[in-house]
Amino acid sequence: MNDRKTTEDYARPIRIIFMGIAVLFLFSSFLLWKIDNPRAERIRIAAISKVFPSLEWVLLPMKAGFKLIQKVQSFNSLYAEKEELILELKKMKTWQEAAIQLKEENARLLDLNNVRLNPSLTYITGLVLTDSGSPFRRSLLLNVGSSDGIKDGWSVVDGEGLIGRIFGVGPELSRVVLVIDSSSRIPVTIEPSGQKALLAGDSSLFPTLEIIENIDLIRAGDRVVTSGDGKLFPSDVLVGQIVRSPEAGLRVKLAADYSRLEFLKVIRAPEINSSGLTGEIITNTEPTTVGGAADG
Amino acid sequence: MVSSLTLRRWMFHLIYILICIIIISLQIQPLKIISNEIFWPDFIFMFTTAWLLRRPKYLPFFLIISVHFVSDMLLFNPIGLWSAISIIGYEFIRRQALSQRVLKMSEELLLVSIVFTFLMCTLIGFQFIFAINNIPLSMVGYRICFTIVLYPGVVLFTHYLLSIRRAHPSDFKESREG
Numbered sequence: 001m002n003d004r005k006t007t008e009d010y011a012r013p014i015r016i017i018f019m020g021i022a023v024l025f026l027f028s029s030f031l032l033w034k035i036d037n038p039r040a041e042r043i044r045i046a047a048i049s050k051v052f053p054s055l056e057w058v059l060l061p062m063k064a065g066f067k068l069i070q071k072v073q074s075f076n077s078l079y080a081e082k083e084e085l086i087l088e089l090k091k092m093k094t095w096q097e098a099a100i101q102l103k104e105e106n107a108r109l110l111d112l113n114n115v116r117l118n119p120s121l122t123y124i125t126g127l128v129l130t131d132s133g134s135p136f137r138r139s140l141l142l143n144v145g146s147s148d149g150i151k152d153g154w155s156v157v158d159g160e161g162l163i164g165r166i167f168g169v170g171p172e173l174s175r176v177v178l179v180i181d182s183s184s185r186i187p188v189t190i191e192p193s194g195q196k197a198l199l200a201g202d203s204s205l206f207p208t209l210e211i212i213e214n215i216d217l218i219r220a221g222d223r224v225v226t227s228g229d230g231k232l233f234p235s236d237v238l239v240g241q242i243v244r245s246p247e248a249g250l251r252v253k254l255a256a257d258y259s260r261l262e263f264l265k266v267i268r269a270p271e272i273n274s275s276g277l278t279g280e281i282i283t284n285t286e287p288t289t290v291g292g293a294a295d296g
Numbered sequence: 297m298v299s300s301l302t303l304r305r306w307m308f309h310l311i312y313i314l315i316c317i318i319i320i321s322l323q324i325q326p327l328k329i330i331s332n333e334i335f336w337p338d339f340i341f342m343f344t345t346a347w348l349l350r351r352p353k354y355l356p357f358f359l360i361i362s363v364h365f366v367s368d369m370l371l372f373n374p375i376g377l378w379s380a381i382s383i384i385g386y387e388f389i390r391r392q393a394l395s396q397r398v399l400k401m402s403e404e405l406l407l408v409s410i411v412f413t414f415l416m417c418t419l420i421g422f423q424f425i426f427a428i429n430n431i432p433l434s435m436v437g438y439r440i441c442f443t444i445v446l447y448p449g450v451v452l453f454t455h456y457l458l459s460i461r462r463a464h465p466s467d468f469k470e471s472r473e474g
Contacts, residue, residue: 015357019387022361026380033375034426044369051370058321066325130324137372140326175372182432202432261326 041168041175048141049170052129059130123265124148129173131261138181138203139164142264145172155226155267161238161255162186162226163264176264179239179254180207187229188239193217196227199239205258206243206251220244224252234267308354311458312347316340316363320370337442338412340367341382342450345389345408350460352393360386374428378419385415398462401448409444416440 033040074081126142144150146169156163156176164184168175177184184201188209195217198210212218222242228235240254319339340363347355364379389411392399399407416436422428454460 019357019383022358023380023383026361026365026376026383029376030374030380033377034428040375044372044375047369051366055317055321058317059325062321062325128326131326132324132372139372141324203435204432 045168045170045173045175049145049173052141052173122268124150124268125263125265126174127263128261138178138201139167140176140178140261140264142174142176142266143172144266145170145174147171149268150174150266151269154269155233155237156264157237157267158256158261158264160257161240163256163261165233166266174266178258180205180258185210186233186239187227188224189227189235190218190242191223191225193222196229199224199252206248206253208248209242209250209252212250215250218242218250234269237267305354308347308351308460309356309359312343312355312359313363315343316367319343320367324370337439337446339446339450340364341412341415342408342443342447343454344386345411346447346451346454347460348386348389349393349399349404350454350462352390354460355390357383357387374423377422381415381418381422385411401451404451405444405447408447409440412443413440 124144126144126148129141129143132139140163142150142156150166150169152166152169154166156166162179164176164178164181165186166174167177178201179186179199180201180203182201182203184199184207186199188197188199189195190197190209190212193214195213197212199207200210201207209224220242224239224242226233226235226237226239238255240252240256243251243253245251323336344355344360361379361383364382365376367373368375368377368379389407392407416439420433420436
């Protein structure tokens with residue numbers, strides 16, 4: 001027992017020193033992350049792209065198992081779902097009729113106005129690889145990256161509504177920060193009143209609305225779409241509907257189906273937006289030419 | 297020649313890493329069976345603590361740190377923050393385990409809940425100071441509660457399925473020979 005004690009006497013200070021170094025390293029990496037966030041996130045995405053292929057052997061069988069369980073779960077509600085679908089189909093029939101008429105009318109009007117649709121507003125479809133896993137951060141990894149032309153800041157939708165925004169792009173994968181993440185702020189318009197607001201995530205499935213001009217004009221059931229302010233997002237992408245709850249105030253029920261995120265579309269934003277914005281701010285030459293014109 | 301003890305230690309390390317990989321990849325599965333609204337308890341914390349209290353010498357701190365660092369990276373947490381905070385808690389738990397007194401289950405649960413609550417509060421404090429993310433406090437509360445409630449289950453799992461138990465005097469004898 002005695003010599004055991006003495007070796008521990010030597011070992012302990014060394015251990016403490018090593019531990020101190022390790023904690024210092026961890027803390028400095030945290031500080032680095034805090035100070036130069038974009039670079040740290042780029043390093044993180046690069047590291048994940050390296051690690052991810054070797055994780056696949058655990059992820060794939062798990063995914064298969066999860067899918068099986070989900071299928072069994074959906075079998076249980078099959079009958080109820082069928083009834084619901086029949087009802088919905090009846091409703092849709094009438095809508096279909098209306099849509100066809102509107103389409104014809106729209107085509108006629110477009111023809112009348114000589115409108116050309118913006119060709120750059122197209123999609124890139126990606127497969128969801130992973131979820132963020134922690135309740136405090138809501139984000140996803142998509143299997144499309146810079147090699148597919150994905151850029152930071154582009155918006156991501158599923159079939160029905162807005163999902164989030166690209167934040168961090170690797171060569172083969174990109175990270176999507178969901179609108180329900182507590183750091184997410186998105187400018188929106190509330191229709192039909194046309195009120196502008198900020199959609200602010202708070203980690204719950206029903207994000208809140210901040211900075212509303214006139215709260216009295218907003219009703220439950222109003223549509224919420226992106227406003228395109230700040231030029232980060234394309235405008236008029238459906239986000240959801242207003243719901244009002246007695247304890248939590250105004251919230252947005254998202255149109256996107258968050259329980260089944262599998263294939264997502266990344267909307268290719270037109271390049272001109274950001275460069276055009278900076279061009280407008282730096283207007284040094286304009287006053288001089290105006291002055292020169294006045295002199296002459 | 298590799299002694300049986302060294303081999304067993306390496307086996308422990310491997311099993312620990314494997315369990316942590318499985319936990320992380322379960323968490324990042326995009327398909328959710330359980331609804332998004334239910335928050336994951338900190339399974340890695342539970343396993344690490346349960347092992348440390350039983351076999352404090354089988355989990356070197358650099359292994360714990362690297363696993364936590366990787367999980368910070370993969371789960372998009374602030375890089376290194378939770379690893380740095382939690383390692384201090386783990387070392388406190390390790391010291392408790394190395395003292396001669398054997399804890400009863402109730403005492404163990406109390407120790408774990410106090411340490412975890414303290415660590416989470418420190419994390420929140422840091423996030424508040426550095427203005428990282430305003431996490432609703434109710435969610436932190438849920439996380440702490442889930443972790444404490446499920447801890448006995450993890451202990452049973454490690455005890456019976458992985459057969460990680462407290463060392464007996466006979467083990468000490470064996471280890472000194474080995």
